Amino acid sequence: MGEDMMKTPYGTWPSPIDAALAAAHDGRPDWVGIVGEETWWTEPRPGEGGRRALIRRRADGHEESLLPPPWNVRSRVIEYGGRPWTAVAREGTPLVVFAHFADQRLYRYEPGGTPRPLTPLSPVGGGLRWAEPHIDLARGEVWCVLEEFTGEEPGDVRRVLAAVPLDGSAAEDRGAVRELTDGRHRFVTGPRLSPDGRRAAWLAWDHPRMPWEGTEVLVAQVGEDGALRDVRTVAGGPDEAVAQVDWSTDGRLLYTSDRGGWWNLYRDGTPLCPREEEFGGPLWQLGLRWFAPLDNGLIAVVHGKGSTRLGILDPETGEIVDAAGPWTEFAASLDTHGSRIVAVGASPRTAYEVVELDAATGRARALGARHRDPVDPAYYPEPQIRVFTGPDGREVHAQVYPPHHPGHAAPDGELPPYVIWAHGGPTSRVPLVLDLEIAYFTSRGIGVAEVNYGGSTGYGRAYRERLREQWGVVDVEDCAAVARALAEEGTADPARLAIRGGSAGGWTTAASLATTDVYACGTIIYPILDLTAWASGGTHDFESRYLEYLIGSFTEVPTRYTERSPVTHAERLTTPFLLLQGLDDVICPPAQCEELLARVQGQKVPHAYLTFEGEGHGFRRADTMIRALEAELSLYAQVFKLDVPDVPRLELHT
Structure with missing residues (x-):
């Protein structure tokens, strides 16, 4: 103990960390995504009524909030929410679709313009809610999860996969929303399209199960008309919890299952890296991602026992190379483009920040929402x-x-x-x-x-x-x-x-x-x-x-x-x-x-x-x-x- 330490009873020490400082740093960046050469994410704004801002980091490093208050990019699907936004780069001008918390409608937005609603309001119960949007420019649609209340009670609700027209024709017309599934399952996650666009995969489960008890992996053929056909269950069940499903770049099915006692990553039913570690977690929100395929066939993974690390998995050898850096904990938020991986990481000395890992060089850096000691x-x-x-x-x-x-x-x-x-x-x-x-x-x-x-x-x-x-x-x-x-x-x-x-x-x-x-x-x-x-x-x-x-x-x-x-x-x-x-x-x-x-x-x-x-x-x-x-x-x-x-x-x- 240093000579200059004052002897003062526990609980009475003076601290520069007051409640206002703690409140200002509550929450974390989330729902990361790569749009063209830019990285986007949502982040909390406690001082702005608690809204979630959508942040755009331009290629030159400049960060900006795309939408001013009171726009609040947050979904209420299953009350805990899900991925609330998506965007595509078109000739330098992004096309953004997002869920606004106040009315839960989906909006279309091009920077410099005004958000325009794509979905209608509903006077019934909790209304219409949307999550995990995915823009399909070829069909002029947004594919997503629709949660629709049919009565005033909390259980008067149905959930389906749906396609929302990008032209705004469904903004006042519920009938213009094209339903992709029949509502046979109580809960569904958003559809993931195979690289050739001919197949879709998603997760489903039913009461009384929670998603960490048992889920099913569903795969369907996508017809020329955009309809889903030949829906079949290919993995999962009442006692097997699959936390995420996606496709490899060569069109093979990837998913995390706990069939072996731990959430491990599987490809077409074969474990890629069997370990007593978790490569998945509880699906409290729709759209959580613990893995994301890279163009070269490697897979970015968030994994660990207890604390989680960000690594790159070689599916042919089962080897993982973890990102070097100060981060000892990564959230279930990932995206990839080319050799770039973006994630959300933190440590006991740093709050959560947006992290970029270059799979080609192995270099990792804090890219956005960078931690600064207050x-x-x-x-x-x-x-x-x-x-x-x-x-x-x-x-x-x-x-x-x-x-x-x-x-x-x-x-x-x-x-x-x-x-x-x-x-x-x-x-x-x-x-x-x-x-x-x-x-x-x-x-x-x-x-x-x-x-x-x-x-x-x-x-x-x-x-x-x-x-x-x-x-x-x-x-x-x-x-x-x-x-x-x-x-x-x-x-x-x-x-x-x-x-x-x-x-x-x-x-x-x-x-x-x-x-x-x-x-x-x-x-x-x-x-x-x-x-x-x-x-x-x-x-x-x-x-x-x-x-x-x-x-x-x-x-x-x-x-x-x-x-x-x-x-x-x-x-x-x-x-x-x-x-x-x-x-x-x-x-x-x-x-x-x-x-x-x-x-x-x-x-x-x-x-x-x-x-x-x-x-x-x-x-x-x-x-x-x-x-x-x-x-x-x-x-x-x-x-x-x-x-x-x-x-x-x-x-x-x-």
Whole structure:
């Protein structure tokens, strides 16, 4: 320890990373694509009402937003969305098609002009929504996924592949949209056309399966009239999850399947690089890409166990050469053109940025949305990749971020407070990347541990399926195991442990507070709290049968739905908690929070409930994120008795 380090209690260290700074750097670039010689992507703009801007990086390196506010390039298909834009270069002037969040219509746009709608509005339910657009200039159409609501209930919906005329003739006429499939499957991904244009491939699945349980690979012939004929299933099934399908440059079918226990890449049914690694992931959005073929027959791949790398796979030898550079985590967003590969990468010292890899030279560089340190990186946390032991000796993966400050240290003998972060999904994984929300706490002297509990992706199908019918048990146990281990090894103060999470992580947080005695408080963010209500039309269609996997069939184990729900055990909530909820959330509606609050009334448990108009599932506006983060820190300050004068005091009610 340096002589100039000040001895100050944990949780009270002064930090240049305030809530406004963390909010301004929330989110990441996404949906990358190559248009001619240019690279395009979407990126968040928290300060502009949370919209997603479409960014164009010209060949000379200049970056610009193609569309001014309030244009918001974001699809609501399956509520979590999907790829919202596509473009083709035509004689130097791009033709762009994109989904606008406010009305979910597809628009056609040529830079310098005005966006013109291609699809109609619908007054029924959630309307008409579109994702994964692909421009077919020869036919004058946009091929994509259509999600169409047929009634007012969340389940009154159908999804098909559709072709939208580029001339705008369907802007007021639903009948002008040409349907390519018959709606026999509840869910579909966008069609991928073979290099000769004669075949199309896509994924499909049906309730009650989620896409990481089982999907089918469908292939059809494309007729001269643009109709799909002779549709047949060529891979996948109820117990085989195919995450992505595409074509090699020589017209052979490529897909990632977990039939061997890990998402591996297959060509015409043969594994190209069988490893205990993942070359795919959970399909929470339509259009995610973990691989992309190159013109020379090689394949760009995002792969790894836990953390992911960007590499180039030789399908003839099964060898992979990974990109050199500082990036240790890549998102499922890829595109290729010639020998160029564009992806989205990050590391514990850098936020996500657009990365270009030249397959010919092996040179990789940060191309767009480049990371720039908003503060001295000496304030960033220094994470540790850990594997803990859970019940029955099972492995529990986690990332631990100890308190870290370049000029402050705690008095001798003091142990730091720690917050356990439970990720959403729950079929998901938290990446090991620079997150200023984490740095907001660690730079003040509060440790953070992110837990990839049983059920998380990235560690094979068996690890993922630990949560089958065990949600509210395995996730709670694994988070508690990490918290207890940190306390027992002397890393964390056992009396100052907290837990927080959003969505499914909000469920884990609430269930942990109700069923364990590990935590002194918790932050519950847009949570699931009542399984019976959630399973009875209380959420959107995509996840409406998810609980059959996570809990079991409601008709067979109805009492399990009641017993596992935190609202059932509201009387066990005896520690302070903070509830944060968007009022426009259709995935985890505010009614869930309101029910919990009604049941804790009169129990004299200190708590606060903050709601945010205009926010849905996942906060996107800067002012919302600032208020939420400061409220969370104030909760910990009050419970852990920390002196934090620069943060507004959260009023706790009893």
